[in-house]
Amino acid sequence: MTHHDEAAAVRPLTRAWVSRHLAAGERIVGTEALPGGITAEMRRLTIGTRDGGTRDLVLRTFVDTEHAEDRLHREAGALTLCTGTGVPAPGLVAVDPAASHGEYPSLLMTHLAGRTVLDDEGxxxxxxxxxxxxxxxxxxxxxxxxxxxxxxxxxxxxxxxxxxxxxxxxxxxxxxxxxxxxxxxxxxxxxxxxxxxxxxxxxxxxxxxxxxxxxxxxxxxxxxxxxxxxxxxxxxxxxxxxxxxxxxxxxxxxxxxxxxxxxxxxxxxxxxxxxxxxxxxxxxxxxxxxxxxxxxxxxxxxxxxxxxxxxxxxxxx
CATH class of the missing domain: 3.90.1200.10 (Aminoglycoside phosphotransferase (APH), C-terminal lobe)
Structure with a gap:
């Protein structure tokens, strides 16, 4: 499902930056604002693939830019460190910690299956x-x-x-x-x-x-x-x-x-x-x-x- 509400929208420069990190023939076909973010905006991006299928990525954007560069450097380093360790962290796709290519500091990563569970049951x-x-x-x-x-x-x-x-x-x-x-x-x-x-x-x-x-x-x-x-x-x-x-x-x-x-x-x-x-x-x-x-x-x-x-x-x- 494609969402056009303001919360889910990806800003033009950031959208262009994301597109440069997709495979040939891929494009963003849908966006969805994810709940739960306190310090940053989180969006799931649905990517249309060359074979007609889709895959998902996650975009983290710091609209409040105070400490954003440091936090994104830390996250990018941690995701890289966790690769191959068995710790189920997202994979790093790209990072723009100083907003050199988009409107705000951002990080693009793979999407993981599952959901948060906050209920008492279980x-x-x-x-x-x-x-x-x-x-x-x-x-x-x-x-x-x-x-x-x-x-x-x-x-x-x-x-x-x-x-x-x-x-x-x-x-x-x-x-x-x-x-x-x-x-x-x-x-x-x-x-x-x-x-x-x-x-x-x-x-x-x-x-x-x-x-x-x-x-x-x-x-x-x-x-x-x-x-x-x-x-x-x-x-x-x-x-x-x-x-x-x-x-x-x-x-x-x-x-x-x-x-x-x-x-x-x-x-x-x-x-x-x-x-x-x-x-x-x-x-x-x-x-x-x-x-x-x-x-x-x-x-x-x-x-x-x-x-x-x-x-x-x-x-x-």
Whole structure:
């Protein structure tokens, strides 16, 4: 189906740039705006082939150009790195990080089958799959080390939810006043969470899901495995309830992943990521509601975040 609405339209210069990277005789015959993008516009492009068939590509465009060049360089490098590793990342087709050929910085990649799954049903089966996939990502050994991770949240930027447990949040904020624990670095996705993982789910069998792709590598970097685990844990806690945060960390270790040995160090990363989400509750929860989780209002997500932070601070050790 060809879509002509403004959200799906590909701008003329970018369209010409995409066309230069198609095979002879191929052309764009359809576009579709994809949901879920927070930092960039995402479109599926239907490409008509010489034999009368079609294939799909995905175009990521940063209309807000701040940090776009850096993010696209990171993503292009990560997609290239993942090629041949068994990590199901899209294949890089072309990248225009400085908008030298189009209206905005853009990246063109292959389209992966599957869909994001944010429902509670089947979660028990999906969590181990997520954990095993993250272990596989952390096992990738780049020839050239990516840039170090960036953690922007500070004790002064945390947004304490209305009605939150003041004592628990004060203690959590004190945790991130300390220097980051030292530790071995790994290749990080840096935004590994259910919204960036594609699944194929057999009809009527949510427990039979399998992962078909991992997308949005624009923040790929180098740092402790705990940081990726903490991020997915926080997202699971907000999507499905606070108990799922610790459960994911357990599943990661059960899958063979290694986390910091000291409980205080594991706590540091989990608290740091949870507090980072405090600044983005409205931005993060919007695509979840658009995907069908209408129960996840900003207020409901804030309450889950408060419960999760409180649980982290109350945990033994």
């Amino acid at each position: 979660l028990e089966a999906r969590v181990p799959l997520l954990a095993r996939q993250l272990v596989a990502i952390h096992a990738v050994r780049p020839v050239e080390r990516p840039r170090d991770y960036v953690a922007l949240t500070t004790a002064d930027t945390v947004v304490v939810p209305q009605g939150a447990d003041a004592a628990a949040w004060a203690a959590a904020i004190d945790v991130i006043r300390r220097p980051a624990p030292p530790g071995a670095g790994r290749f990080l996705h840096r935004d590994f969470q259910p919204g960036n993982v594609l699944f194929e789910v057999p009809p009527g069998d949510p427990a039979g899901a399998r992962i078909t792709g991992v997308v949005d590598w624009a923040a790929a970097s180098w740092g402790p495995a705990d940081l990726d685990v903490a991020h997915c844990s926080t997202n699971l806690a907000l999507l499905h309830g606070p108990a799922w945060g610790p459960r994911f960390a357990e599943a990661y270790e059960e899958a063979g992943g290694a986390l910091a040995a000291a409980a205080s160090e594991r706590l540091y990363w989990r608290v740091r990521d949870a507090l980072a989400l405090s600044e983005e509750v409205r931005r993060v929860s919007r695509p979840w509601r658009e995907a069908g989780r209408t129960d996840l209002t900003a207020r409901a997500v804030e309450e889950r975040l408060d419960a999760y932070v409180t649980a982290l601070m109350d945990a033994p050790g």
